[in-house]
Amino acid sequence: MSLDFTVVPQFLDVxxxxxxxxxxxxxxxxVLSFFxxxxxxxxxxxxxxxxxxxxxxxxxxxxxxxLLLQLFLIxxxxxxVGIDLPAFVAGVIGLGLHYAVYNSELIQASxxxxxxxxxxxxxxLGLSRMQTLRYVVVPQAVRDVIPPIGNNMIALLKxxxxxxxxxxxxxxxxAQQAIGRTFRPFEFYVTAAxxxxxxxxxxxxxxxxxxxxxxLSR
Amino acid sequence: xxxxxxxxxxxxxxxxxxxxxxxxxxxxxxxxxIVAIIGPSGSGKSTLLRAINELDPLSSGExxxxxxxxxxxxxxxxxxxxxxxxxxxxxxxxxxxxxxPHLTVRxxxxxxxxxxxxxxxxxxxxxxxxxLAKVGLMEKIDAYPSQLSGGQKQRVAIAxxxxxxxxxxxxxxxxxALDPELVEEVNLVMKQLAEEHMTMIIVTHExxxxxxxxxxxxxxxxxVVVEEGPPEVIFRNPENERTRAFLRKHLQTNHNR
Ligand SMILES: Nc1ncnc2c1ncn2[C@@H]1O[C@H](COP(=O)(O)OP(=O)(O)O)[C@@H](O)[C@H]1O
Ligand SMILES: [Mg+2]
Numbered sequence: 001m002s003l004d005f006t007v008v009p010q011f012l013d014v015x016x017x018x019x020x021x022x023x024x025x026x027x028x029x030x031v032l033s034f035f036x037x038x039x040x041x042x043x044x045x046x047x048x049x050x051x052x053x054x055x056x057x058x059x060x061x062x063x064x065x066x067l068l069l070q071l072f073l074i075x076x077x078x079x080x081v082g083i084d085l086p087a088f089v090a091g092v093i094g095l096g097l098h099y100a101v102y103n104s105e106l107i108q109a110s111x112x113x114x115x116x117x118x119x120x121x122x123x124x125l126g127l128s129r130m131q132t133l134r135y136v137v138v139p140q141a142v143r144d145v146i147p148p149i150g151n152n153m154i155a156l157l158k159x160x161x162x163x164x165x166x167x168x169x170x171x172x173x174x175a176q177q178a179i180g181r182t183f184r185p186f187e188f189y190v191t192a193a194x195x196x197x198x199x200x201x202x203x204x205x206x207x208x209x210x211x212x213x214x215x216l217s218r
Numbered sequence: 219x220x221x222x223x224x225x226x227x228x229x230x231x232x233x234x235x236x237x238x239x240x241x242x243x244x245x246x247x248x249x250x251x252i253v254a255i256i257g258p259s260g261s262g263k264s265t266l267l268r269a270i271n272e273l274d275p276l277s278s279g280e281x282x283x284x285x286x287x288x289x290x291x292x293x294x295x296x297x298x299x300x301x302x303x304x305x306x307x308x309x310x311x312x313x314x315x316x317x318x319p320h321l322t323v324r325x326x327x328x329x330x331x332x333x334x335x336x337x338x339x340x341x342x343x344x345x346x347x348x349x350l351a352k353v354g355l356m357e358k359i360d361a362y363p364s365q366l367s368g369g370q371k372q373r374v375a376i377a378x379x380x381x382x383x384x385x386x387x388x389x390x391x392x393x394x395a396l397d398p399e400l401v402e403e404v405n406l407v408m409k410q411l412a413e414e415h416m417t418m419i420i421v422t423h424e425x426x427x428x429x430x431x432x433x434x435x436x437x438x439x440x441x442v443v444v445e446e447g448p449p450e451v452i453f454r455n456p457e458n459e460r461t462r463a464f465l466r467k468h469l470q471t472n473h474n475r
Contacts, residue, residue, distance in 0.1 A: 115316075117314055117316040118318065120312070120316065121310075121312065121316035121317075121318070121375075122318075122330075123305065124271055124305055124308070124309075124310040124379075125305065125306070125329075125330035125334075125378070125382060126302050126303070126305040126306035126330060126382065127302070127329075127330060127333060127334070128298065128302050129298070131333055135329060135333070136329075140318075140319065216362045216364055217319055217320040217321075217362050217364070218319055218364055
């Protein structure tokens with residue numbers, strides 16, 4: 001049987017819908033992982049031990065177990081305790097929290113690397129600890145950590161394929177659906193790969209743009 | 219209320235672990251007075267300055283500003299509120315400027331007034347323009363610190379401190395990180411503040427500047443004030459042998475530069 005890519009356009013609507021879901025999941029989980037990552041970092045660095053320790057356990061859970069298991073736990077497991085999330089929401093939360101833990105590690109290191117003189121200047125003006133963090137330290141820490149966070153987001157894009165296992169028709173699952181009807185795995189997997197690659201390129205372009213815009217503020 | 223000078227330091231002592239850095243320091247600064255602190259490196263000048271606004275709290279002793287004790291012993295929360303309040307009255311200028319690199323010059327100046335004095339964006343803007351005009355940097359209002367020379371950075375840092383309308387300004391070697399040709403522009407701004415009768419405590423290595431601007435000079439060595447007096451006495455005719463030795467050595471190295 002020879003390759004025949006002419007079947008692909010017939011399923012373009014299915015594939016494009018998959019692209020859309022993949023973008024939505026990646027975007028949602030990225031935004032979640034960014035803000036929750038900052039929140040986790042601040043907890044890890046500044047919260048009292050009785051707050052910090054439970055968060056440590058939580059971090060361990062997300063770093064030390066497979067993402068697939070985490071998605072199952074959030075989607076199927078939580079139903080037992082009465083939390084019945086739509087698959088898309090469960091996917092965004094699972095991916096988002098998973099990557100929040102990784103982002104938190106980056107942001108913590110970056111916060112600690114902000115020059116002490118910055119905190120001193122802010123406190124000297126009369127800013128409180130919280131105001132100093134919010135307006136002086138965290139913005140600089142986040143700015144410095146944009147390149148590695150960008151890399152995490154690209155990893156997140158690739159991991160978004162895992163959300164297919166809880167039934168979200170994102171790009172990988174859409175390709176599989178098309179294959180189920182045409183029996184042409186090679187053509188549709190290559191098509192899906194091409195779309196992943198395109199999204200990847202767009203994300204890198206956005207990242208470069210952001211980096212250029214903040215270049216002056218160093 | 220206790221009867222204290224505008225700025226008053228009483229029996230100040232400070233240790234870092236087992237290292238005693240300040241011992242029994244007493245200092246009175248009247249409103250509008252300008253005091254210079256000189257002395258060899260490691261003598262405790264920065265520590266004393268940083269004690270005044272609680273960056274490095276004293277181990278013992280008292281610091282007063284206009285009848286308010288700055289280093290009051292208070293329960294944690296009250297203490298935080300108290301220092302955040304009193305620090306607004308104490309401007310500090312650092313050797314390495316410590317401008318906020320992620321904010322423009324305008325935002326550097328308006329951040330604290332907006333957050334702490336409830337100023338609107340418009341009011342804060344007018345204030346930023348006013349302060350920048352004073353240090354001669356209006357045209358840099360939308361620049362980032364990375365686009366400024368060292369001298370310009372320090373002038374912005376002074377403008378930022380002044381925007382809080384402090385009662386006293388502390389300068390910790392404000393010009394020692396600058397290239398020699400940029401020192402004068404910062405000195406000029408400080409001289410202008412002197413003419414406006416700003417109360418200032420200035421740690422400096424520039425004896426000429428100290429002599430021309432200050433009302434009083436303290437010579438510190440080994441954590442104590444060895445000698446103090448008017449500049450013409452301290453620089454021309456010091457009594458203490460350590461002061462003489464320091465000045466001799468310092469003038470020599472300055473010549474060699
Ligand atoms: N945070 C600190 N921890 C320990 N020792 C310190 C600290 N800050 C300053 N010192 C020590 O205190 C002494 C006085 O320092 P400093 O006040 O910076 O002197 P100066 O400003 O006159 O050069 C020095 O011996 C210095 O090493
Ligand atoms: Mg010093």
